[in-house]
Amino acid sequence: MAKRFCALLLSAVLLAALFSGCGEGLPQEQILRCDLSASPRLLDPQLASTPEELLVIENTFEGLLRQDGAGSLGPGVAVNYTVSEDGCTYVFDLRENAMWSDGETPVTAMDFVCAFRRLLDPATQSPYAGDYVRIRGGAQVLAGEMDPSGLGVYADGDHTLRIELESPDAFFPQLTAAAAAMPCNQKFFESSRGKYGLDTEYLLFNGPFVIRTWDPKRSMQLRRSETYFSAAQAVPAGVNLYFGQAEATLRFLTGVTDAAAISHGDLIAAQAVGASCEKFEDTLWYLAFNTRHAPWDNEKLRQAFAMSLAPRLFEGSLPSYYARSLTLVPPAVTLGGGSYRSLDGSDFDPIYDPDAAAALLRQATEELGLTRMPAPTLLYPDLEGFPALMGQLQAAVQQSTGMFFNIEALPPDELEARLQSGDYDMAITSSRAQYDSPESLLGLFSSDSAQNVTGFSNPELERLLTHSREAATLAEAGSYFQAAELLLLRQAPAIPLFVETSCYASARGVTGVRFSPFSYRMFFQFATKKK
Numbered sequence: 001m002a003k004r005f006c007a008l009l010l011s012a013v014l015l016a017a018l019f020s021g022c023g024e025g026l027p028q029e030q031i032l033r034c035d036l037s038a039s040p041r042l043l044d045p046q047l048a049s050t051p052e053e054l055l056v057i058e059n060t061f062e063g064l065l066r067q068d069g070a071g072s073l074g075p076g077v078a079v080n081y082t083v084s085e086d087g088c089t090y091v092f093d094l095r096e097n098a099m100w101s102d103g104e105t106p107v108t109a110m111d112f113v114c115a116f117r118r119l120l121d122p123a124t125q126s127p128y129a130g131d132y133v134r135i136r137g138g139a140q141v142l143a144g145e146m147d148p149s150g151l152g153v154y155a156d157g158d159h160t161l162r163i164e165l166e167s168p169d170a171f172f173p174q175l176t177a178a179a180a181a182m183p184c185n186q187k188f189f190e191s192s193r194g195k196y197g198l199d200t201e202y203l204l205f206n207g208p209f210v211i212r213t214w215d216p217k218r219s220m221q222l223r224r225s226e227t228y229f230s231a232a233q234a235v236p237a238g239v240n241l242y243f244g245q246a247e248a249t250l251r252f253l254t255g256v257t258d259a260a261a262i263s264h265g266d267l268i269a270a271q272a273v274g275a276s277c278e279k280f281e282d283t284l285w286y287l288a289f290n291t292r293h294a295p296w297d298n299e300k301l302r303q304a305f306a307m308s309l310a311p312r313l314f315e316g317s318l319p320s321y322y323a324r325s326l327t328l329v330p331p332a333v334t335l336g337g338g339s340y341r342s343l344d345g346s347d348f349d350p351i352y353d354p355d356a357a358a359a360l361l362r363q364a365t366e367e368l369g370l371t372r373m374p375a376p377t378l379l380y381p382d383l384e385g386f387p388a389l390m391g392q393l394q395a396a397v398q399q400s401t402g403m404f405f406n407i408e409a410l411p412p413d414e415l416e417a418r419l420q421s422g423d424y425d426m427a428i429t430s431s432r433a434q435y436d437s438p439e440s441l442l443g444l445f446s447s448d449s450a451q452n453v454t455g456f457s458n459p460e461l462e463r464l465l466t467h468s469r470e471a472a473t474l475a476e477a478g479s480y481f482q483a484a485e486l487l488l489l490r491q492a493p494a495i496p497l498f499v500e501t502s503c504y505a506s507a508r509g510v511t512g513v514r515f516s517p518f519s520y521r522m523f524f525q526f527a528t529k530k531k
Contacts, residue, residue: 002219002254003014005296008397008403011487018361021250022494025493029239030236030237030529031236031237031238031239031530032236032238032239032240032258032259032294032510032513032524032527032529033239033240033242033256033257033258034061034239034240034241034242034257034258034259034260034352034420034522035241035242035243035245035248035251035252035257035260035326036052036241036242036243036244037049037051037056037244037248037261037372038050038052038243038244039052039216039217039220039243040052040053040056040220040242041053041181042197042198043056043057043060043180043197043198043203043211044196044197045057045061045115045179045180045181045197046115046118046119046126046167046180046182046184046372047124047125047127047197048179048180049127051521052243054179055178055522056211056241057182057522058179058207058221058523059207059208059209059222059239059414059522059523059524059525060203060205060207060208060211060222060225061179061182061183061205061206061207062076062077062098062182062183062206062207062208062228062230063076063077063176063177063178063179063181063182063183064076064077064078064081064092064094064112064177064181065078065081065173065174065176065324066151066177067174067175067177067435067436067516067518070241072285072337073173073177073231074169075093075175075178076176076230077094077098077107077112077183078092078093078095078161078176078332080092080093080096081094081173086168087165087167087168087169087470088136088164088165088166088167088168088309089162089163089164089165089449090157090163090165090172090173091160091161091162091163092109092112092160092161092162092163092176093304094107094108094109094158094159094160094161094341095107095159095229096158096159096228097229098227098230098467099206099227099229100188100204100205100206100227101204101205101206101210101225101227101228101251102227103226103227104206104444105185105188105204106158106176106181107154107185108155108159109154109155109157109158109159110155110158110159110186111183111184111185111186111206112153112181112183113153113154113155113161114183114185114186114189115182115183115184116132116135116151116153116163116181116183117141117151117153118148118189118469119132119147119180119181119240120132120133120135120141120142120151120330121141121148122141122142122144123142124314124448126180126450127449127450127451128178128180128239128434128450129142129180129450130142130400130443130446130448130449130450130451130512131175131180131434131435131443131449132175132180132181132280132438132453133163133448134154134165134166134167134169134172134469135151135163135164135166136151136152136153136165136166137151137152138151138152138166138265139166139448142448145166146501146528151185152164152165152434153409156491157520158393163394167338167466168469169469169470170454170469170471170477171435171437171439171469171486172469172489173434174437175435176433178434178435179407182206183260183394184207184271185204186494190398192243192305198212199214200212202211205225205229206235207222207225207228208224208225208228208230208525209221209223209224209225209234209238209239209524209525210225211221211223212238212518215233216243217243217372218243219240219241219242219243220240220241220243221238221239221240222238222239222240222241222308222524223237223238223290224237224238225295226299230491231412234333234374234524234525234526235512235525235527235528236524236527236528236529240344240526242257243451247299248260249262249263252270252505252507253266253269253270253273255273255507256508256515257507257515258507258510258527258529259289259504259505259506259507259510259522259524259527260504261502261503261504261521262504262505262506263321263503264279264319264321264395264501264503265319265320265322266323267279267503267505268501270505272511273507273508274508275505275506275507275508276313276505276506276511277503277504277506278503278504278505278515279501279503280332280501280504280515280517281323281330281332281499281500281501281514282330282332282333282432282498282500282502282517282518283330283430283431283432283497283499283501283502284325284328284329284330284430284431284432284496284499284500285322285325285429285430285496285497285500286328286428286429286430286431286494286495286497287305287393287426287427287428287494287495287497288419288426288427288429288453288454288493288494289302289305289425289426289454289492289493289494290422290425290426290427290453290455291422291454291455291456291493292455294368294426295368295370295373295374295376298364298367298368299491299492300360300361300363300364300367301360301361301364301368301373302357302402302489302491302492302493302495303351303357303360303491303492304357304360304361304364304401305357305397305401305492306351306357306489306492307352307353307354307356307357307360307400308352308354308357308396308397308399308400309352309396309403309495310352310396311324311326311352311495312324313392313393313396314389314392314497314498317385317388317389317392318389318416319385320502321499321501321503322439322499322500322501323499324497324498324500325496325497325498325499326496327341327485327489327496328404328442328485328488328494328496329341329438329441329481329485330432330433330441332432332433332517332518333433333437333438333440333441333517334439335437335474335477335478335481336434336474338479340438340478351489351490354399354400354401354496356368357363357400357401357402358400358402361373361401361402361403369382373403375405375406376405376406376425376426377402377406377407377408377424377425377426378393378405378406378407378408378425378426378427378428379392379408379409379410379415379418379424379425379426379427380407380409380410380415380427380428381409381411381412381415381428381429382407382409382410382411382412383401383412386409387407387409390407390428391407393409394496397479405426414504415427415429415478416429419453420453422453422455428497429453431444431451432502432517432518433517434518435518436462436483436518438468438481438485439465439468439469439481442461442465442481442484442485442488442519443465444495445458445461445493446461446462446465447462447487449515452457454493454494456493456494457461458487458491458492460487461484461487461488464480464481464483465480465484467480467482468480468484483501494518502517502521504521504522507529509526509529509530510527510528510529510530511527511528512527512528513527514526
């Protein structure tokens with residue numbers, strides 16, 4: 001079988017050189033400090049979904065590959081990999097010295113076989129299983145039509161993992177770096193008797209840090225793993241994470257913590273105390289329709305809403321860290337190392353047309369057999385500034401179409417529960433890419449995505465996303481993504497509203513914290529802190 005070699009060994013050597021330089025002349029037992037907005041609920045990589053869970057997992061576990069903040073891939077447990085000429089078979093060569101944190105158990109190819117089987121087993125109910133159905137047999141396993149043992153993931157010895165795909169997928173390597181693809185030792189998992197990931201007693205790590213203590217109400221201590229042998233061990237001795245601090249920004253500005261997610265409005269204050277800052281336009285806020293039932297299964301009704309919203313809606317009202325968006329993929333997402341938005345030229349013409357919106361509403365009303373459209377309720381998160389924005393949205397639709405709808409604020413957790421249960425008509429929600437590909441967001445509207453809160457399904461969307469994965473060039477992949485995004489904008493299961501900018505900061509003297517708009521938010525392995 002013809003293969004092309006995808007070398008990662010050079011990256012490993014470079015990382016080793018980076019490590020040796022960063023640690024020079026610095027305290028060997030430095031501890032970094034960071035606030036998280038909430039405590040992780042669980043740390044099972046195949047089930048984790050919140051930002052806090054992903055941050056901890058991706059600092060304490062290691063997948064086949066690792067992805068840095070710029071989206072570049074480097075070695076993880078795999079030192080290199082090859083891809084068959086037809087693009088359907090990946091063979092990963094694993095580090096022979098990779099160990100679990102018990103210091104006795106090697107990390108082997110079977111640990112990844114176990115992880116992928118758990119991930120796609122419908123009994124697991126992994127929120128990211130739909131991203132991996134291109135693995136041969138994945139769709140059948142997830143649908144309960146095949147035993148997970150039939151999945152196309154094989155251990156060819158302890159240190160060789162072979163993964164067979166149903167069709168080529170140029171973005172599959174990025175998926176191997178995500179939390180959901182982290183290894184799972186089957187013997188340890190079974191010994192946990194249903195408690196895996198719920199407490200330090202029921203966790204086994206293979207990444208640069210381990211969890212020393214975990215108080216769900218207060219804090220967590222990560223400490224450098226003594227069994228992690230990669231290009232480099234962790235530079236800092238550990239990281240202390242504090243949960244739910246009311247004054248997190250003040251704590252950072254006054255030197256209590258060393259790295260933080262901060263608001264856009266606090267950037268100047270952070271820079272004034274010598275902090276270095278990074279910004280990512282990474283979070284899309286959108287209006288989601290529940291297309292599972294009437295009246296939102298009517299495309300014309302959804303289009304009427306979309307055509308009611310002017311491109312300059314919210315002008316002068318959005319906070320500085322929000323920007324009006326007419327598209328579904330935010331600027332932080334890249335394609336081939338450059339912004340997807342600029343690479344494929346997909347700044348679509350706005351579809352604002354009040355007259356067409358009114359006509360579509362009349363047609364939808366007739367098709368639904370109604371004399372007038374009932375007033376639905378739009379749910380939105382109870383966050384600062386949102387009531388005024390929702391009032392503008394309400395007025396825009398009513399002015400264009402004459403249709404009225406109610407608005408109701410809910411606590412974010414309650415709103416998320418309503419979305420997941422399908423107990424809503426319309427709702428304002430947000431998403432950000434879990435890995436660096438336009439599909440991470442466009443795929444949210446795929447029928448096999450567990451995160452498809454709209455219930456939308458369209459065979460043409462599935463076809464376009466499949467072709468994007470099989471594309472021979474980035475330009476070709478971009479054209480399929482553009483067509484998929486345009487389809488979603490026209491059929492309107494969701495209407496993009498605005499993009500939020502996430503801001504992160506490292507304190508004066510702290511370097512090497514890697515911030516990312518994808519999956520983990522902060523990665524501490526190469527961080528240093530001068531005293």
